[in-house]
Amino acid sequence: xxDEAIRLxxxxxxxxxxxxxxxxxxxxxxxxAFGLLGPNGxxxxxxxxxxxxxxGPDSGTIEILGAPATQETRxxxxxxxxxxxxxxxxxxxxxxxxxxxxxxxxxxxAARRLQPWLERxxxxxxxxxxxxxxxxxxxxxxxxxxxxxxxxxxxILDEPLSGLDPVGVNVMRDVxxxxxxxxxxxxxxSHQMETVERLCDAIALINRGRKVLDGPVSEVKGRHGKNTLxxxxxxxxxxxxxxxxxxKVNDFGxxxxxxxxxxxxxxxxxxxxxxxxxxxxxEVVEPSLHDIFVEQVTAxxxxxx
Amino acid sequence: xxxMGTIVRREYxxxxxxxxxxxxxxxxxxxxxxxxxxPSILMExxxxxxxxxxxxxxxxxLRDGVEQELRRQRVAGESRFAVMPAEGADAEAARSAARRxxxxxxxxxxxxxxxxxxxxxxxxxxxxxxSNVMDLRLVEQSAESAIMxxxxxxxxxxxxxxxxxxxxxxxxxxxxxxxxxxxxxxxTFILALMLLTLLxxxxxxxxxxxxNGVIEEKSNRVVxxxxxxxxxxxxFAGKLLGVGGAGLTQVLVWVLTMAGVGAYxxxxxxxVAMPELSPLLLVSFVVFFxxxxxxxxxxxxxxxxxxxxxxxxxxxxxPVMMPLVLGFxxxxxxxxxxxxxxxxxxxxxxxxxxxxxFLRITAVTPPxxxxxxxxxxxxxxxxxxxxxxxxxxxVGILMxxxxxxxPEMLRWIKESGG
Numbered sequence: 016x017x018d019e020a021i022r023l024x025x026x027x028x029x030x031x032x033x034x035x036x037x038x039x040x041x042x043x044x045x046x047x048a049f050g051l052l053g054p055n056g057x058x059x060x061x062x063x064x065x066x067x068x069x070x071g072p073d074s075g076t077i078e079i080l081g082a083p084a085t086q087e088t089r090x091x092x093x094x095x096x097x098x099x100x101x102x103x104x105x106x107x108x109x110x111x112x113x114x115x116x117x118x119x120x121x122x123x124x125a126a127r128r129l130q131p132w133l134e135r136x137x138x139x140x141x142x143x144x145x146x147x148x149x150x151x152x153x154x155x156x157x158x159x160x161x162x163x164x165x166x167x168x169x170x171i172l173d174e175p176l177s178g179l180d181p182v183g184v185n186v187m188r189d190v191x192x193x194x195x196x197x198x199x200x201x202x203x204x205s206h207q208m209e210t211v212e213r214l215c216d217a218i219a220l221i222n223r224g225r226k227v228l229d230g231p232v233s234e235v236k237g238r239h240g241k242n243t244l245x246x247x248x249x250x251x252x253x254x255x256x257x258x259x260x261x262x263k264v265n266d267f268g269x270x271x272x273x274x275x276x277x278x279x280x281x282x283x284x285x286x287x288x289x290x291x292x293x294x295x296x297x298e299v300v301e302p303s304l305h306d307i308f309v310e311q312v313t314a315x316x317x318x319x320x
Numbered sequence: 321x322x323x324m325g326t327i328v329r330r331e332y333x334x335x336x337x338x339x340x341x342x343x344x345x346x347x348x349x350x351x352x353x354x355x356x357x358x359p360s361i362l363m364e365x366x367x368x369x370x371x372x373x374x375x376x377x378x379x380x381x382l383r384d385g386v387e388q389e390l391r392r393q394r395v396a397g398e399s400r401f402a403v404m405p406a407e408g409a410d411a412e413a414a415r416s417a418a419r420r421x422x423x424x425x426x427x428x429x430x431x432x433x434x435x436x437x438x439x440x441x442x443x444x445x446x447x448x449x450x451s452n453v454m455d456l457r458l459v460e461q462s463a464e465s466a467i468m469x470x471x472x473x474x475x476x477x478x479x480x481x482x483x484x485x486x487x488x489x490x491x492x493x494x495x496x497x498x499x500x501x502x503x504x505x506x507x508t509f510i511l512a513l514m515l516l517t518l519l520x521x522x523x524x525x526x527x528x529x530x531x532n533g534v535i536e537e538k539s540n541r542v543v544x545x546x547x548x549x550x551x552x553x554x555x556f557a558g559k560l561l562g563v564g565g566a567g568l569t570q571v572l573v574w575v576l577t578m579a580g581v582g583a584y585x586x587x588x589x590x591x592v593a594m595p596e597l598s599p600l601l602l603v604s605f606v607v608f609f610x611x612x613x614x615x616x617x618x619x620x621x622x623x624x625x626x627x628x629x630x631x632x633x634x635x636x637x638x639p640v641m642m643p644l645v646l647g648f649x650x651x652x653x654x655x656x657x658x659x660x661x662x663x664x665x666x667x668x669x670x671x672x673x674x675x676x677x678f679l680r681i682t683a684v685t686p687p688x689x690x691x692x693x694x695x696x697x698x699x700x701x702x703x704x705x706x707x708x709x710x711x712x713x714x715v716g717i718l719m720x721x722x723x724x725x726x727p728e729m730l731r732w733i734k735e736s737g738g
Binding site for chain 1: 322323326327330334537540541542543544545546547548549550551
């Protein structure tokens with residue numbers, strides 16, 4: 016059996032002349048929590064739709080669990096589309112059983128599995144209501160149950176946390192952690208970097224239909240080096256920007272963040288600073304995914320312009 | 321295949337449970353039955369309550385004859401008129417007495433024959449109600465007949481003999497089929513027209529139901545989850561079958577109600593006027609409803625696939641309606657000569673088959689091979705249309721914004737990978 020849950024090789028998709036996804040190759044390890052990142056319009060949703068056969072790729076291949084993507088292999092996936100879709104006038108319970116049946120689960124079995132999920136997500140009292148009588152957050156949870164009820168090995172969640180209140184986010188986060196503990200592969204797309212950083216252990220960043228970088232989160236961060244300094248001080252720090260090796264200073268009020276050129280010795284900056292201002296905090300930090308994201312995307316934007 | 325069953329089940333249950341379905345399925349036939357039965361029930365109420373009529377005769381010669389004729393008038397086996405005396409010293413006195421009688425409610429009306437009635441052929445009727453046309457016609461006939469008898473007698477002719485000699489012809493029309501002969505006074509024609517109208521109502525209605533279902537699924541974005549779970553052709557076939565099942569349920573309820581009302585009506589009216597609902601007619605009605613539904617349903621499904629909103633669907637649905645409208649245009653020609661080459665050809669064209677072949681079956685019994693051929697051709701068209709519709713659907717799913725043109729839709733049909 017393959018160690019890869021999903022593999023894309025050279026996948027390209029164009030919509031009436033506009034390339035939505037270009038020559039994209041991705042590998043999602045089995046059991047991983049994989050984050051697909053990118054700004055709006057980068058091609059995240061198109062990529063996920065191709066994996067689910069909602070769209071067909073113009074070229075390239077898609078493999079699921081080591082085999083070419085087919086109806087059978089796709090049954091092993093639970094897919095929550097970005098644009099949530101449930102029947103508004105259908106009763107919640109029947110609706111969720113219907114979607115599980117569509118994935119090949121027998122009616123009775125689906126009904127049996129449904130109960131714990133309804134309890135867990137607090138929808139028991141709403142089971143006989145029509146969907147359009149539920150709040151947006153509850154509909155979101157219902158959509159999630161529809162995604163997992165057939166007990167898939169792989170979950171593909173397009174922007175899973177959008178539209179949830181903070182309590183809902185926490186509940187869903189617990190569920191994610193649980194599913195991962197059961198060995199499920201989770202692929203989620205998002206443009207909320209903090210979420211992805213906390214939940215995922217591997218990422219791919221795409222921009223304008225192309226992959227910018229990918230790999231385990233720690234590796235991606237390592238590749239971008241420890242090039243950021245955090246400094247708190249008293250006094251006039253305006254000279255910092257002019258020091259050799261300093262690329263950029265972001266002033267956050269209580270502290271500043273300094274981007275250093277590659278090969279710059281942080282100690283040299285500390286020495287210079289200590290001589291002119293009272294330093295109360297000095298730390299070399301890893302860049303956040305947010306920083307990497309912004310850096311890569313703006314660099315690509317500059318190159319394109 | 322089991323997943324197609326899941327789709328069928330959902331479509332059927334969701335539709336059958338809807339309020340609109342329950343109302344139209346059960347209230348519809350009650351209304352129809354009401355309209356069919358109400359007149360005869362009301363007539364029945366009227367029966368036995370003969371109209372109290374007096375004859376005021378100023379000619380002095382006609383009264384006996386008119387009264388005799390009035391007493392002879394029968395409706396549903398019972399005398400229609402109770403002839404009341406109109407006494408008075410002279411005609412004027414009798415007339416004012418009759419007038420009082422009508423005002424007091426002792427009389428329903430009186431017939432006044434002026435002194436020159438015999439010469440001018442004129443009479444007057446005064447009554448509380450002068451809009452009961454059927455009854456007035458009987459009064460008129462009675463007076464006319466009495467005057468006629470009188471004139472014949474004056475000419476020295478025997479009224480009874482003249483009546484016997486000039487007796488009207490009673491044309492009995494019998495429909496002759498392989499199964500035997502059956503008396504038919506145009507009731508079959510009316511029935512066929514009713515059933516055809518029902519086809520014209522239900523086929524587009526359920527076809528549009530498919531279209532709206534497809535559009536709704538797209539606008540709710542349910543479609544993404546569904547197409548990632550089952551092949552589109554299954555989704556379409558499942559939709560057609562499920563919605564068709566709901567349509568069939570409704571049509572069966574209606575047809576059975578009609579059969580029941582027909583049977584009751586025949587019993588109630590003593591075997592007159594009610595058209596005979598032969599099993600063949602009912603079965604072919606159901607069969608051609610299904611054929612029409614599947615054919616136009618698949619066309620409507622294609623329209624639904626290509627558009628995003630119901631407003632957009634309006635303009636595309638128009639060409640779908642065209643064959644239905646054309647079928648209605650050809651209807652008199654086909655009914656006039658159901659076995660002509662023209663009629664046979666038309667009824668074999670799939671888009672007309674559901675209406676015109678059904679029409680021919682009600683008029684004559686077409687050869688079995690023609691019926692079989694028409695059904696086969698229609699089924700083949702249904703399958704081709706379903707296939708094409710599912711192709712359009714596959715591509716149209718995620719098209720937002722603009723409505724595709726016909727050439728674009730043709731390209732989708734060719735290109736789509738299923």
